[in-house]
Amino acid sequence: MSSVLPKAARRGLADEAADLVRAAILSGHFPPGSALREVDLAQRLDVSRGSVREGLVQLEREGLVRGGWHRNTTVIEVTAEDVQEVYALRAALDRLAATTARRAATPEHLAELDRLVDGMATEAAGAADARRLVALDLAFHDQIYAAAGNGRLVAAWQAIRSQLHLFQLRRVESGYDHYRARVVGEHRELAALLRSGDRRTLARRAEEHVDSARRSLLADLPA
Structure with a gap:
């Protein structure tokens, strides 16, 4: 029996958005506590809000930012x-x-x-x-x-x-x-x-x- 395998996922705009925002955080452009707004980031990175949102979720998994329901995503504080x-x-x-x-x-x-x-x-x-x-x-x-x-x-x-x-x-x-x-x-x-x-x-x-x-x-x- 043959089966169709899914195509390999390609690196997309969400990954690039995550990379760019991460680099901006680590360069000091967004210091700890800074708010990261999807609309602003999407305009500056020239990508969709969806790509930014996915990128921020990736950074949240890394522990670099924090977010929540109806809350701004922010760069973590150093506590x-x-x-x-x-x-x-x-x-x-x-x-x-x-x-x-x-x-x-x-x-x-x-x-x-x-x-x-x-x-x-x-x-x-x-x-x-x-x-x-x-x-x-x-x-x-x-x-x-x-x-x-x-x-x-x-x-x-x-x-x-x-x-x-x-x-x-x-x-x-x-x-x-x-x-x-x-x-x-x-x-x-x-x-x-x-x-x-x-x-x-x-x-x-x-x-x-x-x-x-x-x-x-x-x-x-x-x-």
């Missing part, structure tokens, strides 16, 4: 409660990703980690672009998850990545010198431990790396 929850989850995920990548990483994965740390060092040594430094930081962790080779683990990371990106930008905004002083050394140590460190030390340092970020961010937020 202590959200930070505690997201970084607790990240600590567990990063520990598993690092210890899994230690076994599964290829020389190409490890070389890419070194390249990203070198990029951080170049940025941090000069008149660094804080947003560029945060982007390299997240790209480093993207690579660890890719090296782990676990699709479900990558999906769990992607589910919180946008929130983490926003939180890290808030952290840098409130304490850039502290972040710049630590970011290269901490990531270079993780890259070295992925090559030759013992599993327990790697797991501990992966969690401590996340906890350092959490504490730094919370220090500047109201309780």
Whole structure:
């Protein structure tokens, strides 16, 4: 018996709308708490309100915006409660990703980690672009998850990545010198431990790396 398979879904305007709005949020164009109005966004992006609506639903699933029935969609605020929850989850995920990548990483994965740390060092040594430094930081962790080779683990990371990106930008905004002083050394140590460190030390340092970020961010937020 033959059956007709549905055609593969193509990337559409809703995905593009989500990408563009996400980029605008992470660039600071829409700061935390900003209202995102469908009509305005549809006009500015030159797409339908339906595409914008679907794109905002995607960003809501990522935890980057909040909406509700008869309520404006807004960019999430950076609250202590959200930070505690997201970084607790990240600590567990990063520990598993690092210890899994230690076994599964290829020389190409490890070389890419070194390249990203070198990029951080170049940025941090000069008149660094804080947003560029945060982007390299997240790209480093993207690579660890890719090296782990676990699709479900990558999906769990992607589910919180946008929130983490926003939180890290808030952290840098409130304490850039502290972040710049630590970011290269901490990531270079993780890259070295992925090559030759013992599993327990790697797991501990992966969690401590996340906890350092959490504490730094919370220090500047109201309780």
